[in-house]
Structure formats: structure tokens, C-alpha cells
Amino acid sequence: MTENTLLKIENLKQYFPIKGGFLGRTVNHVKAVDDISFTIGKGETVSVVGESGCGKSTTGRAILRLDEPTEGKVEFEGRDVLGMNAREMRKMRSEMQIIFQDPYASLNPRKTVRQTLNEAMEIQNVVPKKERNARIIELMETVGLQKHQIDRFPHEFSGGQRQRVGIARALSVNPKLIICDEAVSALDVSIQAQVLNLLKRLQREMGLTYLFIAHDLGVVRHISDRIIVMYLGKIVEMGETKSIFENPQHPYTKALLSAIPVPNPKKKSERIFLRGDVPSPIDPPTGCRFHTRCPFATDKCRDEVPVLEEKDEIYKDKHSVACHYALDIQQGKHKPKYNMTDVRRNLDDEGTDNKSQEKQLENA
Amino acid sequence: MSENILDIKDLRTSFFVEGSEVRAVDGVTFQVPEGKTLGIVGESGSGKSITALSILQLIERPGEIVGGSINFKGEELTEAKNARMRDIRGNEISMIFQEPMTSLNPVYTIGQQLRESYKIHQGLGKKEGTKRAIEMLELVGIPSPAKRVDQYPYELSGGMRQRVMIAMALACRPELLIADEPTTALDVTIQAQILELIKELQNDIGMSVIMITHDLGVVAETCDYVAVMYCGKVVEYADVETLFENPRHPYTVGLLNSLPRHDVDQDELIPIKGSVPAPDEMPTGCRFAPRCPHASDICSKLPELETQEDGNDVRCWIYTEEWDGEKGVAVYDREHTT
Structure with a gap:
């Protein structure tokens, strides 16, 4: 752990029990956050992005112990946050604050x-x-x-x-870290810009550290130093802002970035359409959680959970990705299984592609 | 230039609350060329949605259309009888709303709700209606449509529900589709699916679209023409390329400058100062004057929406002979975004 680290998260898990049945026993768990690790340096802005249900808000709440995490370690300036008793925790909270999305609901x-x-x-x-x-x-x-x-x-x-x-x-309360949970999402753009500029100014003046939770990638690019991309409770890619936007390596990040409408009518982006919806976090897919929607998925993706690691030598220490084939895809060695630009293709409910499966069967 | 399927002139819709008049739509003028997509952009409270509801004559008390004309293929909708409007709604003009969960009836199956449209407008029976419903669900890319047709809205995800809404809106192959923030409640990857779907179906059916949104990215990607609204008025009407390349109204410029971009690096956002005036504090002159960096004396009088050399319209004194502020003022500084 370096001197400069303010917050360190290790193997954080947040499972919410599902009660059911006749006796109201726990029948299953929603694995909202499943084994994530990252650090935030002093004075840094780190953003967590992803679609609804990926666990980004849960991560923010777990750090502050607004929901008690199931497992893992949260260290703030070297102090173990999860081991604190109620009194210590209350004192701790003056150093970690949160701003919520809905200012209507969060003020008395x-x-x-x-x-x-x-x-x-x-x-x-x-x-x-x-x-x-x-x-x-x-x-x-x-x-x-x-x-x-x-x-x-x-x-x-x-x-x-x-x-x-x-x-x-x-x-x-003079905090060191502020968690901004979709803090500007509900605002109109002209007002949103005012608030974003305010947050940036406060950071310059007071040396604040931000954990920014957002789904708007324009906002995220503007404010962050580093970005964490989450999908179904896991980190799929993490790196410096410039590197993530200019050289996304995970197929999910690529699809996410290509999906944002560009405010420039002359630039038509090559769009990758993801099939279907995000699967349920109750029984998330085995192996790589993205394999059900990934055009590059193989048997290995179904069986083995990919590790978040630095794949590309050029981006050492700056950019890590959890994908078995990140490098192969980049070098063109691993090709997609189907055309990614057709939006009206039929899928079955697991998100797998009927037609490509049929084709695979025929070929076999 | 192609024919206009919809031509709105000086539309005014007001709400009469507690003895005072709130002018939600205050002199809106725009055209929708046939087969094209018109975007209506503006922030909350600018009157976008009320304009859409006015077109379909869906304004209820205490609201009322108090003036102006809505010309749909030569027919004046403000004077149309209720029976005629019922015939138009869902048949010739359809609408998709923002929140698919609240716009679908939770106690009827998808099939029942889709069949209703076929029954009312085309007199189809249950069997034939169901067949068409399944075809329609397949068209909008819903997996296993024969199974889905008997499910209830709660059994579908947000993206699926919006697809069902689109299927319903397009059931009778309307000539004009009004999409009111159709993707605002959805995640970006789902938004991309839905926008592409609308575009493809538009080409298949050959319909015109009014896309109401606050997202300038969505405008740039889907629209041919754009009307920018502020405080119940259209302040700029232009083709989409001109709007982004050479925006004229200071409000349009303000919107573009305050937009955080994911595709380029920016140092600092330039926000619009202040906030939208409350209805009882509405300026009598240019509505944007109190927030405008270029405002001058003449802005205390209301400018007209005037057509410029390139055929686009702008409502701002800067582009008139009467302008008394700085001559040749640079309203849009392109350096900022490139």
C-alpha cells in the first residue's frame, strides 16, 4: 500500500438474501457486488460506471457501511472501516460523505x-x-x-x-472523501454543468477525493482521473480515463462506449449492439458474466472466471481488463461469432442467439 | 423540399390554475417534413411534452389550447371533432411515452393491449388480432413472441416494455410517430437498440417522427431537423447539421457548451448562468435575456422567430437590423469544442 492511497477496497462482496418459502428462510442471494478490489489515491477522482443493476451504487453504500458488506476489506487511510464499532464509525463518517442522486428525497x-x-x-x-x-x-x-x-x-x-x-x-463536516452517487443525473444539462464545475472547483480548493458513481459517460470522461467499469457485480475493466476511452479492451466496455449517441451529426459511430438484457444477478452466468451477451464468447468463457489483470504491455500499471481474449481480439486473432450491427435479431431468453446456435449445430 | 406532413403555427396551450394563466406552450411554430425526423429539444419545463399532447388533442382541464393551428396533411386538428380525433390517435398519429411501465396497463396481457388497437381501428377479431400482434412483436425484435404475447408487463424488462410500446404505437402503421423521451429511462446499450429500431422501422413503414428529447446526442444521431424550445417558445429551428455546426441562438450555444462530451476532451464546461424563470416571473421580452451573456437593451422586447438566409429560423435580436448590442458578436466559439 502506497503513502498516497486514501481508500483501499479488497475482495468486497455484498450479497442480499432473498427470503421465501413457507418459513421465510433465505432461499438465495442477489450477488450485487461480487469480489471487487480497487484503490483510490488522495485527491483523485475515480468513477464507477455501468448499467442499472451492475452494483455501482451498492459499492458506494458498502464503503460507507450504509449496507453492511457480506465479506471483504475496506481501508481508509490504513484504518479498517469494517472492523469499527458504532462510535468509531460515526466519527469515521465525518471523513467520508455521500451525495445522493435525488436531492428531493435526500433532504428533510x-x-x-x-x-x-x-x-x-x-x-x-x-x-x-x-x-x-x-x-x-x-x-x-x-x-x-x-x-x-x-x-x-x-x-x-x-x-x-x-x-x-x-x-x-x-x-x-470537512470530509476527505465524497461519494457522489449519480449526483448530477437528475439535473438539466445547463444546471448539471454548473454543479460539475462546482465539484471540480471544490476539489482544487480543498483537495477532496471523489468516488463518482454515474451512468453518463460524458460526465465521467469530464470529471474522472480513473474509471472502473462494472458488469453484474464484477469489475470488467479499470484504467486511466484517457486509456479507457481511447483504447477500451473489454468487449462490454467497447459496446458501452459505442452505444452513446455522439452529439455530432457528421460523426456516425460504428455501433456494437448487445443482445438482450443484463441477466439476473440472482443466478449470474458462470465463468465470465458477460459471456451470454458477448459475440466473442467461447467455452472457456463459460467455464473460467477471467482475472482482472494488465494485459497490454503498453498500458502497464494504467489499465487492466478481465477478459480471456482481450489481447487476441485486439490483434484480430479472435473474431466475433456473429454480426454485431443487426439489432432485430432473435434471441432466446438466455440471451443466446438462436440462429448462431442453429448454425453451430449444422456445422457440427 | 418535401411536403410537410405536420405544420404547426403559433400554437398556444395554457393552464389556468388559481386564477392565473400559465403559458406552457406560448407560440410554437414548426414543420415536420414527410418521412423525416424532427427533434424537439429543451430542458424540463420548456413545453416539449405539452406540445406533443396538444397535437393529439390530449390536453385536459385546467389546460386548454388557446390559439394557433395544427395542420396535419391539410386537416386542422384544433377543429377536429372528438370522434375524428379518436380515429387519428393510434392510427394515423401514434405516441410513445417515456415510462413504459406506467403507460402499459398492468392488468392486461401484452396481446390483449395490442389487439385493442387492431379491433378499434381495423375491426379485427381475436384470432386475427393475436396473429398480427405476434407479427408485430417479432418485428420489434422481441424473442419468443408467441410466448410473450400472453405475458403481463411486469414479466418484461424495461427495454422489452419499450419495445412493446413501440409495437403498439406502430400496430396500425401510423404516418406520424411522436416519441416523447422514448429512451430516457433506459440504459445506454438498450437505448442504442431502441433508437436503431425506431430508425429501421421508420424506413420500412415510411413514417415521419417527432423525437422529443433533452439529449443532444440523441438529436444528432436520429434527427433531420431540430426545434429548440425554451420557456414555451421555439427559439431556433434548423437542419441538424447547421444546428451543431453553426448554432445561432445563445440558448442553443449554451446547451452545447454545457454538455460534457464523451468523444472529445474538454477543459472546462461553460454553463448557462442562473436557472429557468418560474412561470410567475417570466420576462416579458426575450425569455432567455436574464441568462444570456449577450443581452442588450432591445432584449426587453420580444423577438420574432425569423427565417435566415439559409432557410433556418432563429428568435433573437442579434440577427436583426434592430440589434443595439455589440456588432458581429461571436455567439458560438467553435474553439471550445474542437
């Missing part, structure tokens, strides 16, 4: 800005009582709210302003 509608911010400072006791008012005004100015709005209720603010209140609340 019956508390004014003053009360909301005051409560946070009181619980953590970071500022002496006498100085709290001045600090609240300072915080409001920092996030771009006006002093005279201090006694307003959440409903008196617009969506962007409410998100600023959420940011002020997170900042009020």
Missing part, C-alpha cells in the same frame, strides 16, 4: 438549510456552537447559494440549488 422537507447544515455539524461536532452560523453562511457561499436563502425549505429551491444544499451538507 421540514428542515431549513440552516437546520440541515447545523444538524450535520452538531452530530459530528466539527465546529464550536458559536461559530456554526458563520460556517453555514460560508458553506452556502462556497456552493453558490445566497446568504438570504438560509431559512428556506427544500421546496423553495430549484433542483440544481437543492443539489447544492446536498453538497454543502456533505462539506459541512
Whole structure:
């Protein structure tokens, strides 16, 4: 572990039990996060991306122990977070804060800005009582709210302003790490840009570290230093932002990037269509979890779980990928099994391709 | 230039709440050329969805269409009788909504809901209707359609439900499809499937599309023409290439400058300052003036939507003789995005 590491996650697992049957016993588990490891350096912005249900929000919540992780290790500045008792954990939370997606739901509608911010400072006791008012005004100015709005209720603010209140609340306890869980997703672009610029400025001024959870890859490219791509509870690819966008190596990352509409009518991107939907995390596919939708999948992908590792020498220490064939695909040695640009192809419910299976059978 | 299938002039839809009038749609003018896709972009509250509902005459009290004309293939829809509108809806003009779960009826099977359309508009019976429903589900790429036709909406995923919505909207092969944020609730990989599907079906059937969205990426990929709306008004109407290459209205420029891009590197986003004015604080002049970096004295008067040399329209004083601000002001700085 280097000096510079702020947060270290090791083999984190989060399984949610499914109760069922006559006696309400646990019949199965939703494997929301299944054995992931990564680190975040001080002052860095790391983004976790992926589609709904890939486990990105669960990861954020597990780090803060908002949901108790099933297994694994979370270290913050070398301290073991999961081993802390309730009192230690409360103190810990002044160093790790979270901003939620929905500013409507995450602020108490019956508390004014003053009360909301005051409560946070009181619980953590970071500022002496006498100085709290001045600090609240300072915080409001920092996030771009006006002093005279201090006694307003959440409903008196617009969506962007409410998100600023959420940011002020997170900042009020002087955290080192802020987890932004889809913090700008609900905002219109013009307001979203304001909030993104604010987050960047705060990072410069206060040396904050962000774990940014988002599905909008435009936002992610703009704000992150490094990116973690998740699929069905696993990390499939992790690397520096530039490297991920310019040289994606996992077939899923490629498909994800190619799927984003480009705001330039002259640039038509070559699109890779994924078949069907994300499988259920209750009984995730064996081997590589992406094999059911991957045009490159082989028997090996069905049987062996790929390890997240640095495949490409050029990108050593910068970019790792969990795919058996990442290098072969890149060098053109391993070809896709079917045309990836036809959207109306028929699939069966497992997401496998009827036609290609039939063809395979014929060939055999 | 091709014929316009839909021609809207100065459409006004207001809501009368607690004695005051909220002008949700306040003088909207645009055309949809036949076989083409028109995008309507704007942020929340700009009146995009109300415009769509107005076209189908689906505005309910306390809302009311208070003026303007909606011309569909030569027929004036604002004067159409209810019976005629029922005949048009779902048959000649169809609509897809944002949230497929709330727009599908949870207590009927997919097949029952699809058959309804065939029964009402084409008088088909149960057997024939089911056959057509299965064909339609297959057309939109739903796996095992014969099995799916007897399932309920809750048994399908979000992407599947949106496909069912599309199947339903296209059941009677409409001439105009209105898609109101059809992919906003979906993940990008599913969004890509749905947008491509709409495009392919459009080519097959030869229909025109109105694509309502807030995503400029979706606009660039799917639309031929674009109407940019702000506070109930169209501020710019242009073909898609001009809109992205040479945007004229400061609001359009503001939208492009505040968009985080995944395809290029940017140093800093340039946001639009402030926020959309509340309905009771609506400026009487140019609605965008309080947030506009170029605003001048004349902007306290309302500009008209005026046609420019290249045939595109813009509602801004900068492009008129009367402009009293800085001459030749650079509204769009292309350097920023390239």
C-alpha cells in the first residue's frame, strides 16, 4: 500500500438474501457486488460506471457501511472501516460523505438549510456552537447559494440549488472523501454543468477525493482521473480515463462506449449492439458474466472466471481488463461469432442467439 | 423540399390554475417534413411534452389550447371533432411515452393491449388480432413472441416494455410517430437498440417522427431537423447539421457548451448562468435575456422567430437590423469544442 492511497477496497462482496418459502428462510442471494478490489489515491477522482443493476451504487453504500458488506476489506487511510464499532464509525463518517442522486428525497422537507447544515455539524461536532452560523453562511457561499436563502425549505429551491444544499451538507463536516452517487443525473444539462464545475472547483480548493458513481459517460470522461467499469457485480475493466476511452479492451466496455449517441451529426459511430438484457444477478452466468451477451464468447468463457489483470504491455500499471481474449481480439486473432450491427435479431431468453446456435449445430 | 406532413403555427396551450394563466406552450411554430425526423429539444419545463399532447388533442382541464393551428396533411386538428380525433390517435398519429411501465396497463396481457388497437381501428377479431400482434412483436425484435404475447408487463424488462410500446404505437402503421423521451429511462446499450429500431422501422413503414428529447446526442444521431424550445417558445429551428455546426441562438450555444462530451476532451464546461424563470416571473421580452451573456437593451422586447438566409429560423435580436448590442458578436466559439 502506497503513502498516497486514501481508500483501499479488497475482495468486497455484498450479497442480499432473498427470503421465501413457507418459513421465510433465505432461499438465495442477489450477488450485487461480487469480489471487487480497487484503490483510490488522495485527491483523485475515480468513477464507477455501468448499467442499472451492475452494483455501482451498492459499492458506494458498502464503503460507507450504509449496507453492511457480506465479506471483504475496506481501508481508509490504513484504518479498517469494517472492523469499527458504532462510535468509531460515526466519527469515521465525518471523513467520508455521500451525495445522493435525488436531492428531493435526500433532504428533510421540514428542515431549513440552516437546520440541515447545523444538524450535520452538531452530530459530528466539527465546529464550536458559536461559530456554526458563520460556517453555514460560508458553506452556502462556497456552493453558490445566497446568504438570504438560509431559512428556506427544500421546496423553495430549484433542483440544481437543492443539489447544492446536498453538497454543502456533505462539506459541512470537512470530509476527505465524497461519494457522489449519480449526483448530477437528475439535473438539466445547463444546471448539471454548473454543479460539475462546482465539484471540480471544490476539489482544487480543498483537495477532496471523489468516488463518482454515474451512468453518463460524458460526465465521467469530464470529471474522472480513473474509471472502473462494472458488469453484474464484477469489475470488467479499470484504467486511466484517457486509456479507457481511447483504447477500451473489454468487449462490454467497447459496446458501452459505442452505444452513446455522439452529439455530432457528421460523426456516425460504428455501433456494437448487445443482445438482450443484463441477466439476473440472482443466478449470474458462470465463468465470465458477460459471456451470454458477448459475440466473442467461447467455452472457456463459460467455464473460467477471467482475472482482472494488465494485459497490454503498453498500458502497464494504467489499465487492466478481465477478459480471456482481450489481447487476441485486439490483434484480430479472435473474431466475433456473429454480426454485431443487426439489432432485430432473435434471441432466446438466455440471451443466446438462436440462429448462431442453429448454425453451430449444422456445422457440427 | 418535401411536403410537410405536420405544420404547426403559433400554437398556444395554457393552464389556468388559481386564477392565473400559465403559458406552457406560448407560440410554437414548426414543420415536420414527410418521412423525416424532427427533434424537439429543451430542458424540463420548456413545453416539449405539452406540445406533443396538444397535437393529439390530449390536453385536459385546467389546460386548454388557446390559439394557433395544427395542420396535419391539410386537416386542422384544433377543429377536429372528438370522434375524428379518436380515429387519428393510434392510427394515423401514434405516441410513445417515456415510462413504459406506467403507460402499459398492468392488468392486461401484452396481446390483449395490442389487439385493442387492431379491433378499434381495423375491426379485427381475436384470432386475427393475436396473429398480427405476434407479427408485430417479432418485428420489434422481441424473442419468443408467441410466448410473450400472453405475458403481463411486469414479466418484461424495461427495454422489452419499450419495445412493446413501440409495437403498439406502430400496430396500425401510423404516418406520424411522436416519441416523447422514448429512451430516457433506459440504459445506454438498450437505448442504442431502441433508437436503431425506431430508425429501421421508420424506413420500412415510411413514417415521419417527432423525437422529443433533452439529449443532444440523441438529436444528432436520429434527427433531420431540430426545434429548440425554451420557456414555451421555439427559439431556433434548423437542419441538424447547421444546428451543431453553426448554432445561432445563445440558448442553443449554451446547451452545447454545457454538455460534457464523451468523444472529445474538454477543459472546462461553460454553463448557462442562473436557472429557468418560474412561470410567475417570466420576462416579458426575450425569455432567455436574464441568462444570456449577450443581452442588450432591445432584449426587453420580444423577438420574432425569423427565417435566415439559409432557410433556418432563429428568435433573437442579434440577427436583426434592430440589434443595439455589440456588432458581429461571436455567439458560438467553435474553439471550445474542437
